[in-house]
Each structure stands twice: as structure tokens, then as C-alpha cells.
Amino acid sequence: MHIETLAIHAGHQTDPATGALVTPIYLSTTFERSSDGTYPQGYDYIRSNNPNREALEKCVSQLENGAVAAAFASGSAATMSVFQALSPGDHLIAPNDIYSGTSLLLKDILAPWGLAVTFTDLTNLDLVTEAIQPNTKLIWVETPSNPLLKITDIAKISEIAHQINALCVCDNTWASPVGQSPLNLGADLVVHATTKYLGGHSDVLGGVVISKTENEFFEKIRKIQKVGGAVAAPFDCWLVMRGIQTLPYRMRAHSQNALKVAEFLTDHSQIEQVYYPGLKQHSGHEIALKQMSLFGGMISCQVKGGKEKAFAVAGKVKIFTRATSLGGVESLIEHRASIEGKGTKTPENLLRLSIGLEHPDDLINDLAQALE
Structure with a gap:
């Protein structure tokens, strides 16, 4: 089946x-x-x-x-x-x-x-x-x-x-x-x-x-x-x-939305680096094409301006929720290094995004105003 x-x-x-x-x-x-x-x-x-x-x-x-x-x-x-x-x-x-x-x-x-x-x-x-x-x-x-x-x-x-x-x-x-x-x-x-x-x-x-x-x-x-x-x-x-019971259909929507958001972030002047395997420029894209049928709903990005700018962006979102976890229907954003705490190797300017099932244009507009 x-x-x-x-x-x-x-x-x-x-x-x-x-x-x-x-x-x-x-x-x-x-x-x-x-x-x-x-x-x-x-x-x-x-x-x-x-x-x-x-x-x-x-x-x-x-x-x-x-x-x-x-x-x-x-x-x-x-x-x-x-x-x-x-x-x-x-x-x-x-x-x-x-x-x-x-x-x-x-x-x-x-x-x-x-x-x-x-x-x-x-x-x-x-x-x-x-x-x-x-x-x-x-x-x-x-x-x-x-x-x-x-x-x-x-x-x-x-x-x-x-x-x-x-x-x-x-x-x-x-x-x-x-x-x-x-x-x-x-x-x-x-x-x-x-x-x-x-x-x-x-x-x-x-x-x-x-x-x-x-x-x-x-x-x-x-x-x-x-x-x-x-x-x-x-x-x-x-x-x-x-x-x-709804997992296959949710995962398709998570993945489709995430790709659109990742492409937007890649082209944004305030973003230093985007990590998403669905992007052709991702270092693991060819392997991902071989072993994945969907690229998932998770994105990480590094914001220009360091830790302070990353916190400022996360502080301005209106649709994304500042919270830890992933995989729910709602979109989440978090400053990952502060979650991991002492000894973390995660870049201080990195934000981790769990892309939910909202309309991707609304998510993109939310990030756009937060990055202004």
C-alpha cells in the first residue's frame, strides 16, 4: 500500500x-x-x-x-x-x-x-x-x-x-x-x-x-x-x-512552504547564509535528491549583523511564534544558540525556522517586515 x-x-x-x-x-x-x-x-x-x-x-x-x-x-x-x-x-x-x-x-x-x-x-x-x-x-x-x-x-x-x-x-x-x-x-x-x-x-x-x-x-x-x-x-x-493520518499531506505542504521561504531568504540582502537541502546550492542537495522524496519543513539561516540582529528579527515577527520545537501546523522561530546554551557550536546569528501550514506568502511577508 x-x-x-x-x-x-x-x-x-x-x-x-x-x-x-x-x-x-x-x-x-x-x-x-x-x-x-x-x-x-x-x-x-x-x-x-x-x-x-x-x-x-x-x-x-x-x-x-x-x-x-x-x-x-x-x-x-x-x-x-x-x-x-x-x-x-x-x-x-x-x-x-x-x-x-x-x-x-x-x-x-x-x-x-x-x-x-x-x-x-x-x-x-x-x-x-x-x-x-x-x-x-x-x-x-x-x-x-x-x-x-x-x-x-x-x-x-x-x-x-x-x-x-x-x-x-x-x-x-x-x-x-x-x-x-x-x-x-x-x-x-x-x-x-x-x-x-x-x-x-x-x-x-x-x-x-x-x-x-x-x-x-x-x-x-x-x-x-x-x-x-x-x-x-x-x-x-x-x-x-x-x-x-494526515502526515503525508502535511509533509508535502510543510516542504512546499519551506522551499518558497528558503528561496526568499536566499535572495534577501540581510541574510548571510541559508541552510535548506531543497536549494540547489546546498552542499548536500545531490545526496538529498537521491535519498529524500521531500526536503522537509525546517530551515536555518544566518542573519547579517550578528546575535543582536538575529534577536531583533525574531522579536519583530507577527505570524511566526518564538518557541522551541518543530513539526506543528504553526510556524516557529528561535535563536538556536541561546537554546543550546553553554558550549554550543551553533553560530550566534543563526535562526532556526519550523515552517508550518500557513500560506507561504504570509510567512514571507512576515519575515520581510521583520528583516527591514
Whole structure:
């Protein structure tokens, strides 16, 4: 089935008890046992399983062409589970332009626990090869990256990982399953913050890990999910499932709007640099053409005049909202370096834009008056 059909039907079924077309929200924390101690309905306790979470996992695994999935309470919890499935003393390679939350997980929580990490430029295959160590078990890919929208060749990184019997894991949050299919390109696992495009309405927190195969490594992730308890709540799963139904059409609109805004910013005299893979002059455009069907709704740009001018522009917008996050129907703008805080490598004059579903001309006019 095409992804538009999967988005509506995968994981959904008519309620067997009432015939309701919309799946009920199952809030029960525990489930009845039979007299012999078994669980005839397949559910025992909410931390172990829940009908809404099970439906979401089935849906997202089909969208990503995977075998199994595990849904978590946040994107960070999903990311953490992948790293925790490694062992102390293992080594992984991660991009130096990486989501700051993932960087903090690796540096402040997992490095003291015994996980070794090398940050490098994953767009340079020679540097990736140089970073390999005898104990390298995983290469973490984030493409497009946050916030500089670098494009990593998933197929080539997967090939490098598999040559050393390591895993390739791709954070596909910014592209979504509509815009990019990492498992089809050779990746072993995919991670999403369902908070973003999958939920799509800025009203739910969640994350998910999808595996190409139901193997021993994924079973470790599943155990971490159940024993650790950072599971996605039933109502949160229900909200994400509702959001996914319109995902293909939303992503097309996000991408179309973003390209128009990126082209406007590229031609503006007050803009120093624009980062958007849909632009022909983007350094990763050719790779993006090869592995992405849509270029997504995220843009970063550097404003002439430094940090003060960037803050001034963000302070003058009227349609954009000054807020952190992405993937909702409304357009957001943020000064990224101040969000990332101490130690950030993000340029001080960079603004990150999440392009929503408003009319692109209105967004362009808003930015034009803010840049005056």
C-alpha cells in the first residue's frame, strides 16, 4: 500500500466491542487474569503493553517498512534506549552537528557510564572511517541535521557500519517516514521524536524506535522499554495515531512552504547564509535528491549583523511564534544558540525556522517586515 493509505489504516481496526470507527483510549493500568493465571487478552500491565501503544507501534513500523517498533514517553527516551542497549566499553560514532539533547545524553550521562563516543563530520566518509575503533558498535546518523541541515549519505554510512559489524541508526525526525526511508537505504534502526511531525499538532510528547528486523539488539530495547518504564501513555499514543493520518499531506505542504521561504531568504540582502537541502546550492542537495522524496519543513539561516540582529528579527515577527520545537501546523522561530546554551557550536546569528501550514506568502511577508 502507498504511504497515504498506510497512514490511515495501519494499526487501526474497528472496535470489536462497539463497532466504533475511532479506536478507544484504553486508560486501564492493569488487566484481568483468568483463573489459571494467564492473560487471555494478551495484556497484563500498562508498563508491559497497552492496546493504544501496540497500535502505534504497528503503524509506525509499517510506515518505516520495519518489522517491529517500541514507543516511548519522549524522543530522548527512545534515543536513550538505543544507547543503553549497548554495553559499557562499546564505542559509537556520532555527527558533530547533532541535536543538542542527544549530545548531552552521550556526554553527560552515557560517557560516565562507560560508553565511548567520537563526534565527527558524517558527511565526510574519510573522517568516519578514521573514527572507527576496534570496539565501534554503532554509527548514529542524523539527516537532515539539527540545526545546520547537513545531509548524510545513509546508504554509504550503513555500508561502512556493516563492514565492521556495527549498526547504523538514523534519527529520521526531521524528514519523517514520508520524506525519507532509512531502513530501505541500509540502516538497521530508525528513531523518531513523535512529538514533532508524526504528532504534528504541538500537543503530545513521545518517541519511537523502529527496527528492520526483530533481533537480539531490538529485544534489549524492548526490555529497556518495559523494565525502565519510560513508555508512551495511552492518550499520547492515540494523539500520535490521529496525527499520522494526515502526515503525508502535511509533509508535502510543510516542504512546499519551506522551499518558497528558503528561496526568499536566499535572495534577501540581510541574510548571510541559508541552510535548506531543497536549494540547489546546498552542499548536500545531490545526496538529498537521491535519498529524500521531500526536503522537509525546517530551515536555518544566518542573519547579517550578528546575535543582536538575529534577536531583533525574531522579536519583530507577527505570524511566526518564538518557541522551541518543530513539526506543528504553526510556524516557529528561535535563536538556536541561546537554546543550546553553554558550549554550543551553533553560530550566534543563526535562526532556526519550523515552517508550518500557513500560506507561504504570509510567512514571507512576515519575515520581510521583520528583516527591514
